[in-house]
Amino acid sequence: MTPSLSSWAELALTHGLRLLGILLLALLLNRLLKAFTQRLVQLAASESRVALMREQQTRTLAGLLYSAGTALIVTVAVLTALAELGFNVAPIAAAAGLASLAFGFGAQHLVRDVINGFLIVFEDQYIVGDTVRIGEQTGRVEHMTLRRTVLRDAQGALVTIPNGEIRQVANLNRDW
Numbered sequence: 243m244t245p246s247l248s249s250w251a252e253l254a255l256t257h258g259l260r261l262l263g264i265l266l267l268a269l270l271l272n273r274l275l276k277a278f279t280q281r282l283v284q285l286a287a288s289e290s291r292v293a294l295m296r297e298q299q300t301r302t303l304a305g306l307l308y309s310a311g312t313a314l315i316v317t318v319a320v321l322t323a324l325a326e327l328g329f330n331v332a333p334i335a336a337a338a339g340l341a342s343l344a345f346g347f348g349a350q351h352l353v354r355d356v357i358n359g360f361l362i363v364f365e366d367q368y369i370v371g372d373t374v375r376i377g378e379q380t381g382r383v384e385h386m387t388l389r390r391t392v393l394r395d396a397q398g399a400l401v402t403i404p405n406g407e408i409r410q411v412a413n414l415n416r417d418w
Contacts, residue, residue, distance in 0.1 A: 257326055257327065260326050261323055261326055261327075264319055264322050264323050264326065265319070265323075267319075268315050268316065268318075268319035271315050272311075272312055272315055275307075275308060275311045275312065275315070276308060279304035279305070279307055279308045280304070282300055282303075282304045282307075283297065283300050283301050283304050285300075296366075298369070298370075299363050299364070299366065299369075302363050302388070303360075303363065303364065306360065306388065321334065321335065351404070351406055352389070354406035355388070355389045355390065355404045355405045355406035356388045356389055356405075357406075358405040358406050358408060359386070359387060359388035359389055359390075359391075359405035360388055362386070362391075362405060362408070362411075363386075363388070367411050367413065368383055368386075368411060368413045368415075369383065369386075370383050370384065370385065370386060371383060371415075372413055372414070372415040372416075373413075373414040373415050374393070374411055374412060374413050374414060374415075375411070375412040375414065376391065376393065376403055376408055376410070376411055376412075377403075377407075377408070377409070377410065379393055379395060379401050379403065380393075380395065380396070380414075381393030381394050381395040381396065381401060382394050384400065388405070389404065389405060390402055390403065390404050390405060391403050391405060391408065
């Protein structure tokens with residue numbers, strides 16, 4: 243074998259095997275995360291109305307956990323693979339840190355909406371179908387996401403309220 247071909251083969255074997263290991267580890271972690279989040283939903287599944295509401299909450303939280311976990315796994319795998327290929331990842335990591343800081347300042351309202359939405363679901367303040375009073379708006383909850391709550395008021399109008407603006411909720415369906 244020529245010296246350049248043997249050095250290329252050695253380079254391909256060492257780095258290729260490490261890159262393959264990084265890829266396999268990332269896929270394994272992602273599968274474990276998916277199995278964990280699906281197991282959470284299965285544990286919450288039942289037939290009663292309250293259990294169905296809890297299952298929907300768990301499904302929402304499991305989806306959020308899976309999405310965030312997958313993004314973290316992919317980011318770490320890409321940075322590790324780039325370092326293995328000889329790239330200096332310190333500037334990339336620093337740029338990503340600055341970009342996330344700038345994004346955080348620019349998207350303060352979005353982040354506040356999502357955090358409040360997560361807490362609304364987690365604390366079981368209200369669910370789809372409940373009649374609630376949020377601020378001055380009273381209506382039936384038609385749809386809710388981590389970012390917003392949509393009410394149908396008595397006149398039939400659809401009212402969208404960002405979750406970050408919700409300060410006080412009166413749930414008119416719950417027990418005395």
